[in-house]
């Protein structure tokens with residue numbers, strides 16, 4: 001029997017997840033959708049034969065909905081996650097888990113009180129074959145103790161609904177999560193500098209921005225966030241260890257040599273660059289949700305990342321480094337480095 005899923009938010013990624021759940025993966029049926037844009041939700045509902053609910057809360061309460069995918073704007077996630085936890089329904093929540101650490105804490109406390117995990121957060125980079133290979137090599141000691149991570153996150157453009165706070169709480173939140181995962185460490189302090197503004201972009205966005213993370217065990221992470229770079233979606237990363245380095249490949253699948261020049265392809269957006277990662281995170285979520293549980297990126301990961309984006313906002317506004325104090329980690333989230341087991345290897349990390 002397929003898992004009966006309700007999807008809240010039928011925008012860009014909501015539609016993309018509905019496509020993968022109905023056309024790429026097996027074991028899922030979308031039985032309900034909801035969006036504050038009722039026309040958009042109705043069009044999707046008609047197309048896939050699902051019921052449209054007026055509100056996300058009504059969708060969560062629908063007895064026919066066994067599990068919930070939350071793909072609405074980040075600022076709306078917390079209320080839906082809390083409602084789904086109260087209804088004890090498994091959740092896939094797009095990142096960020098919530099845009100305030102106070103809301104993330106409420107969610108962590110609600111899930112911990114249940115005593116079992118029900119939420120997987122959409123930090124899909126942890127399922128990307130290249131990041132997975134990088135993490136495996138680091139964990140296997142192939143570059144010695146990791147000391148630094150250089151992370152570059154460039155978007156060609158952002159939609160009009162992208163507000164200034166999202167540079168940190170919607171975009172940089174990915175780099176923070178992947179830093180924690182690759183270095184198996186927590187963020188201790190954050191410093192932020194905005195560069196000379198990209199004059200080709202919106203005047204209200206501090207674009208580009210540089211973020212420096214100091215990790216608890218002494219590692220350093222520098223993150224470039226550019227959200228209107230024009231030329232494509234460019235994700236780079238290199239971890240520097242004591243005896244070696246490991247980097248994401250920046251090459252396109254082929255190099256074109258023509259008219260005296262070498263050229264390659266840069267993905268257009270996140271849908272193209274991370275297509276495998278999104279498929280994999282749902283392959284991971286579906287069986288766990290069908291069993292009434294969750295694994296993978298957790299509410300604790302959501303809390304830790306948002307706590308750091310909040311500190312980053314304070315660091316940017318004050319010009320001062322901000323230190324981070326975390327609440328005690330509930331036993332429910334004991335696994336130090338996420339819980340994607342080694343059997344999830346997508347391709348061998350080599351050597």
Ligand code: NAD
Pocket residue numbers: 008009010011012013014034035036037040056071072073074076094095096122123124161170270274
């Ligand atoms: P979008 O604007 O295209 O879609 C969001 C949809 O949510 C819109 O249709 C909007 O009408 C709807 N919505 C807003 N408030 C709502 C509410 N209270 N209840 C129900 N629906 C509501 O945005 P998007 O790019 O699809 O992003 C949605 C979420 O997915 C965000 O949290 C974003 O951070 C995340 N996202 C993640 C990735 C990734 O790489 N993992 C990529 C894109 C987006």
Ligand code: ISE
Pocket residue numbers: 155170171174270
């Ligand atoms: C978007 O929400 C995503 O999550 C993309 O992965 C990221 O690159 C983009 O900046 C975000 O707005």
